[in-house]
Amino acid sequence: MRSFMRQAAFAAFAGLAAGAATAADNVRIAFIDPLSGPFASTGTNGLHQFEFAAEKLVNEKGGVLGGRKFEIVPFDNKISPKESLIQLQVAIDQGIRYIVQGNSSGVANALTEAIEKHNKRNPDKRVLFLNYSAVDPALTNDKCNFWHFRFDANADIKMDALTDVIKQNDAIKKVYVIGQDYSFGKAVAAAAQRFLAEKRPDIEIVGNELHPIGKVKDFTPYARKIIASGADAVITGNWGADMLGLGKAIIEAGFKGPIYTYYAAADGITAAFGESGKGILRLVSEGQLNPPPSDRVVEYARAFKEKYPDGNLSQTRIANVIEMLARAIEQAGSAEDVVAVGKALEGMEHDSLWGGKLFMRPQDHQLIQDVHILVHTNEGVTFDFDNSGYGLVVESTVKMASMDAPTTCKMKRP
Amino acid sequence: MDLILVTMIDGLVTGLLLFMLSSGLTLIFSMMGVLNFAHASFYMLGAYFAYQISRYIGFWPALFIAPVLVGLVGAAVERYGLRRVHKYGHVAELIFTFGLALLIEEVVQFVWGKGHVEYNAPESLQFALFSIADYEIAAYKIFMIAVAAAIFIALLLILTRTRVGMVIQAALTHPDTVEALGHNVPLVFMGVFGVGSALAGVAGVIAGPVLGTFPGMAVVLGSIVFVTIVVGGLGSLWGALVASLLIGWLTTFAASYNIGMADLLGALGIEPPADLSESLLRDIWTLSLPQVGPILPYLLMVLVLVFRPYGLFGNRDA
Amino acid sequence: MTSLSNTDRSVAGRGALGAAGPWILAALLLGVLPMLFGSPSSVTIMNQMAITIVFALSYNMLLGQAGMLSFGHAVYMGLGGFFAMHVLNWIEEYELTLPLPFLPLIAGLFAMLMAALIGLFSTRRAGTVFAMISLGVGELVAACSVIIVAFFGGEEGVSGDRTVAPFLGMEFLHPEDVYYLIAFWLLLSALGMYLFSLTPLGRMANAVRDNPERAEFLGYSARWVRYGSFVASGFFAGVAGGLFAINYEILTEENLNLATSGMILLVTFLGGTGYFVGPVVGAVVFTLLQSVLSLQTEIWQLYVGILFVATVMFFPQGLAGLIAMHGPAMRAGRLGSLAGPYARVLIPGAIGAAGVAALFEMFHHLRTAAPGDEAMTLFWITFDTHSAAPWIAAAAAAAGGLFLAARGAPAMRAAWDEANRIAQGGAK
Known part of the structure; x- marks a missing residue:
């Protein structure tokens, strides 16, 4: 009776989504990201990529552990740390053992701390946190823990790769660094200063500033300052509306040099830049779509576009998350023993779908991979973004970026 | 020197854009005593309508059709929503427009999606009109200034030279007398609300390509518009103009000049503590003007309200 | 104005037992709920609900009882919560002994101090001026949260561990343990706010709301009556912040920003500002909508928006008003x-x-x-x-x-x- 009441209560409260009550032996993965509100398009696109990767890379190949399928269970966190913690609890209650999240380092930070506490307090219901996109370096340094694995290159690694490329470009003498005023923007600025001083002491940083996040209506004054400084290149970690506004203002003010960005693609941004950003916008990222590195990528990307014509295959690392998790589960021989799965993931080497090698560094659970500098263009684009004809083409590649970079992580293993 | 001139022009664009919104809002407030929280939402509707229309028949027809549509939506909101809520008092009206702003944002997301839409300036205006030193001034910016100036002059002429304008002007100061004289005040209300919304719509049409057309665009601008009319003095058209330009230049100049808090305090003879890492105020020392630029208007508003609750040019209690 | 005066007829004509009845019932209900809805996620949602109730009740001290429309009430909840989080970290760092259940009190007092400072200039006038100052202060504090990292922790916020402050052997490991703590504070602060509305100051707040001039003629300073309500409301908002800190063990910018302030306005109005239980109804309904409806449909916010506008247009007394209409x-x-x-x-x-x-x-x-x-x-x-x-x-x-x-x-x-x-x- 009591258990019936509990179940009834659970159904009433947690409101099991109609499709969620499926075969118990599926390996369920909770996707906690914004599915409503201003960042919903990014979140929904990420969800589609996860669903597609699970279907294509695991389920169509017979699943894991002799036939168990991957199932992605979406949870809407409205990009709020508070809501994320509530949804995390709901997911854990449903018996889910794997949490994936990516949008916003603030949310990732809240989740990784909550998961560490939860795993300590409830050793029988431990979960793993697979972070596919939050790039705050702290998550794999001071704030690292055994349960957190990061599949994207963090902000420092990206900057390391980017400055490797800038190092070889003698035309760049002056650099302007601008970003949003919060932890990630500051991390990008600090990394840019550190690496440039190390690799190209002759480069002058002619501007280094932060603007309030999401509050600037018109970026023209910032663009004027960049022009006035005589900068040859701009580095920015901006995303979303701040990226679009800043980029458009800089280009409109007559800037011709490269603008190195972290997030100036997809979710409408590629289409909105269109012709104006051609050859000017650069992006530092993992994963290669153009030119396609292999037939497998062509087939995968075609099939994705067929299923989601309005979607973008913008977060290529999602395929890596799914493939590596599947392998780790096979290796551990269990999907429920997350400690074993975590240990299998640690130090795993894997051939990425997108070409190149992947290595999950055991010291800090940071995935080491090839990092590319991509250029926004419409030439040589096999797979565009936003159906705009424009896309990202690989310009240069840093193999296994920051493989030996130091970490301050002191990993405590269970 | 060149930078100052260019910044003046950029600030003028921002200021005039604000004025297109704040003029309508302040007119509505003077007539009906209600602060319309959804005013910036009409600005957003203007941009989205223009985007939709320009996909079929181009930018120029959209410039005229979209504001009319927004005006009609505004009039309908007044007639079927606000008038109904009016009897519950001003707080209820304010809350109604607050809810309406949320609802319009949701509807826009529902219809046009959650990302940016590809709404660009017409090809014919996508060039640099002239340069001052190294700074290019886009033709579209000058176009924005021209439209805003034209609207301001038209508004001024209507308000001072026409019969309707006289009624509105009279209603600004003596609403009861106007009603007593037998004018159809509800109709005037609806008209003013519609025209005010249409003005916001025009602002949306011309600002959408520059500031981006996305569901959050109303929120970004919304509270600043309030700040503008509160600073200028509720109900004062001239106050709205002065405050719009003031805030436009304030935010633009703040973003253009990197003055650090440490320099400022240094100039006042205050030295930073030797060990910054432990001090609770350590972050104050690293502040710079561009970092706080966009929140300066709020500071201005709080100060104005504390010392002069009527605003700079207002004469009526808010 | 339709019925905005429930407090006037509340105690009169009923015995002490009658007055205490609803409270005993509420206490019993709070005690029984976790036995009915025992899963950790239901408890998590109930905790969220209880925190929202305290917050909404404190908001209604302003909006419903004193007629002050605030667009920045999250500031006081957030400040209290941040301070509580720091206190929790100090307990760990300096090995202090302060049992967890006292934390909301500290949070409340800190928020009250802040409200006392800000209220000095914001409550001088009512109406639009107060609303606009609250909006401005809200924006400023929210902006400070990413600028003053030492106190607000920047974007990632401030976090801590509630298990460092055990109480009578309880370590508060699980949401269920925290539930009783929150339920206790919910009851205590609801009672406190109810009793406040019966004090002379609470009654004068109603008078100032309805007719400030007349209140002034009676010899009361409308401004100081508003100030009193504002400070008291700040205290209870801070208590809600302290509870938030205990439940989530993290405070972020989200707790201070305008979206949260707008949300609590929506919750309170939905429930009904004219009734003491209005915000309670609003908080319960809204939390359920947010947690349950959002799992069912992606466009839940559209429905919430429609519901809110419909409420303002057709039932300005809110859900509680709708129920009370049938009394x-x-x-x-x-x-x-x-x-x-x-x-x-x-x-x-x-x-x-x-x-x-x-x-x-x-x-x-x-x-x-x-x-x-x-x-x-x-x-x-x-x-x-x-x-x-x-x-x-x-x-x-x-x-x-x-x-x-x-x-x-x-x-x-x-x-x-x-x-x-x-x-x-x-x-x-």
Whole structure:
């Protein structure tokens, strides 16, 4: 009776989504990201990529552990740390053992701390946190823990790769660094200063500033300052509306040099830049779509576009998350023993779908991979973004970026 | 020197854009005593309508059709929503427009999606009109200034030279007398609300390509518009103009000049503590003007309200 | 203004037991709830609900009781919460002994101090000036949260561990342990706020709300009455912040920003500002909508928006007002006579609303679902959104339902008037 009441209560409260009550032996993965509100398009696109990767890379190949399928269970966190913690609890209650999240380092930070506490307090219901996109370096340094694995290159690694490329470009003498005023923007600025001083002491940083996040209506004054400084290149970690506004203002003010960005693609941004950003916008990222590195990528990307014509295959690392998790589960021989799965993931080497090698560094659970500098263009684009004809083409590649970079992580293993 | 001139022009664009919104809002407030929280939402509707229309028949027809549509939506909101809520008092009206702003944002997301839409300036205006030193001034910016100036002059002429304008002007100061004289005040209300919304719509049409057309665009601008009319003095058209330009230049100049808090305090003879890492105020020392630029208007508003609750040019209690 | 005066008739004419009755009932309910809804996620949602209730009640001290519309109330909850988080970290760092249940009190006192400072200039005037200053202060504090990292922790916020402050052997490891702590504080602060509304200051707040000039003539300073309400409200908002800190063990910018301030306005108004229990109803309904509805549909915020605007337009007394409207009829035993007319409006109305929702959902599905994925499940029926039949069915349900509801409405109103006329007549 009591258990019936509990179940009834659970159904009433947690409101099991109609499709969620499926075969118990599926390996369920909770996707906690914004599915409503201003960042919903990014979140929904990420969800589609996860669903597609699970279907294509695991389920169509017979699943894991002799036939168990991957199932992605979406949870809407409205990009709020508070809501994320509530949804995390709901997911854990449903018996889910794997949490994936990516949008916003603030949310990732809240989740990784909550998961560490939860795993300590409830050793029988431990979960793993697979972070596919939050790039705050702290998550794999001071704030690292055994349960957190990061599949994207963090902000420092990206900057390391980017400055490797800038190092070889003698035309760049002056650099302007601008970003949003919060932890990630500051991390990008600090990394840019550190690496440039190390690799190209002759480069002058002619501007280094932060603007309030999401509050600037018109970026023209910032663009004027960049022009006035005589900068040859701009580095920015901006995303979303701040990226679009800043980029458009800089280009409109007559800037011709490269603008190195972290997030100036997809979710409408590629289409909105269109012709104006051609050859000017650069992006530092993992994963290669153009030119396609292999037939497998062509087939995968075609099939994705067929299923989601309005979607973008913008977060290529999602395929890596799914493939590596599947392998780790096979290796551990269990999907429920997350400690074993975590240990299998640690130090795993894997051939990425997108070409190149992947290595999950055991010291800090940071995935080491090839990092590319991509250029926004419409030439040589096999797979565009936003159906705009424009896309990202690989310009240069840093193999296994920051493989030996130091970490301050002191990993405590269970 | 060149930078100052260019910044003046950029600030003028921002200021005039604000004025297109704040003029309508302040007119509505003077007539009906209600602060319309959804005013910036009409600005957003203007941009989205223009985007939709320009996909079929181009930018120029959209410039005229979209504001009319927004005006009609505004009039309908007044007639079927606000008038109904009016009897519950001003707080209820304010809350109604607050809810309406949320609802319009949701509807826009529902219809046009959650990302940016590809709404660009017409090809014919996508060039640099002239340069001052190294700074290019886009033709579209000058176009924005021209439209805003034209609207301001038209508004001024209507308000001072026409019969309707006289009624509105009279209603600004003596609403009861106007009603007593037998004018159809509800109709005037609806008209003013519609025209005010249409003005916001025009602002949306011309600002959408520059500031981006996305569901959050109303929120970004919304509270600043309030700040503008509160600073200028509720109900004062001239106050709205002065405050719009003031805030436009304030935010633009703040973003253009990197003055650090440490320099400022240094100039006042205050030295930073030797060990910054432990001090609770350590972050104050690293502040710079561009970092706080966009929140300066709020500071201005709080100060104005504390010392002069009527605003700079207002004469009526808010 | 319709009925905004429930507190006036609350205690009068009833014995002490009668006055304590609802509170004992509430305490019993709070004690029993976790036995009915025991899963950790239900407890998590109930914790969230309880925190929202405290916050909404404190907001209504301003909006409902003192007539002050604030757009920045989250500031006080957030400041209290941040301070509580720091205190928790100090407990760990300096090995202090401060049991966890006292933390909300500290949070409340800190928020009260902040409210006392800000209130000095913000409460000088009521109405639009107060609303605009609260908006400005809200923006400024929210902006400070990313600038002053030492106190607010920047974007990632400040976090801590609640288990460092055990109380009577309890370590507060699980949400269930925290639930009782929160429930205790919920009851305590609700009682505190209720009693506050009965104090002379609370009564004067009502007077100042309704007619500040008259209150001044009676010798009360409207400004200091507002100030008093503002500071007291700040205290309880801080308590809510302390509870938030204990429950989530993290405070971020989100706790201070305008979206949260707007949310609490929406919650309070939805529940009904004129009734003490209004914010409670609003918080329960809103939390359920947010947590449960958002799992069912991606466009839940659209429904919340429609619900809110409809509430302002048609039931400005909120949900609690809607319930309270039936008080006289119920006391007169005439509620039965309403059942028929209500059913004739509400049943078609519900069908019509479901039809409209179905149209929204189908349109949303058509736009966002993957091509080839044409099947959609709605109200336990799976169908193909690319065929005409479901659209016709939904449109027919919407149009037919709403038409019948509109046609039945005058009869319903007449029946209600009738029931109330008799009720009032009977009471005399």
